[in-house]
Amino acid sequence: MSKTKIITDSGCDIPLDIAKKYSIDIVSLTVRFGKEEVVDTISLSADEFWKKCAETAAVSMPETAAPSPGNFVNAFEKAKADGFDSVVCITLSSKVSSTYESALNALEVVGDSINVTVVDSLSVSIGEGLIAIDAAKAAQNGEPLEKILELTEFNVKNTILMGTIDSLDSLKRTGRISASEALVGSLLSIKPIVELRDGKVEPESRHRTRSKSLDYVIEKATNINNIKLFSILNGAAKDFDTYKTKLLEKVNLPESVEIIYADIGPIIGTHVGRGAVGFACLKNPD
16 A cells, blocks of 8 residues: 655644644744744744744844755655655645745655655645645545545635734734734724635735624634534634634534644744634535
């Protein structure tokens, strides 16, 4: 029986214990705080990232960088050394990161030495992560490469990701909104809702007050049927426990649905800021 290894990148926000459970290897992106560069998941956890953000002045807030092709080459070659016949590498959306391109460059280096397929998740954070987890489950169950790729293709087209952002500062800093929009939004307590759309995280709506934005996200989650995998996202939000409890009460997921609690890490957290919360899910084929 052929063996397939699932590899992804640290933008996936998969909890490390879940990655270990499903034998998923993670290639790390890097995060820069001014002149200091740290490696995501290896020398910087989500908790450490948020603590560092709180201690860092706005002028030196973090920037992120994709892994080098060499890092992916190392991961592919390790999979071969570990006895795997093929690799499915699932990356951050090519529309928001050059990670996909880096993995493709690595594919050219390894050539025919191992069968590698690079998949653009067209997603971010645990949206990407759920695609990798579902592929890894199929691999552990002994599904052939063709079935894993078919499943992954379906999931890429049907991943749902939505959340609310607590502060407009990060959107202003990354150029998503102007300084004047941020000022007006802050004065009016505007809380934007964002969703995954065509490989990007795009504005979906805006709401007055935090509580209204949370209720809106929860309502959206309750309208989704036939859920296969579900994740609740936390960007170091002070009210996360309240949000989580209310969400689980409203969504009423079957016991068969695995729920992944994911901390928003440095790669996505840099862009959405502290306090973001949301959900992501995969659906069963109809």
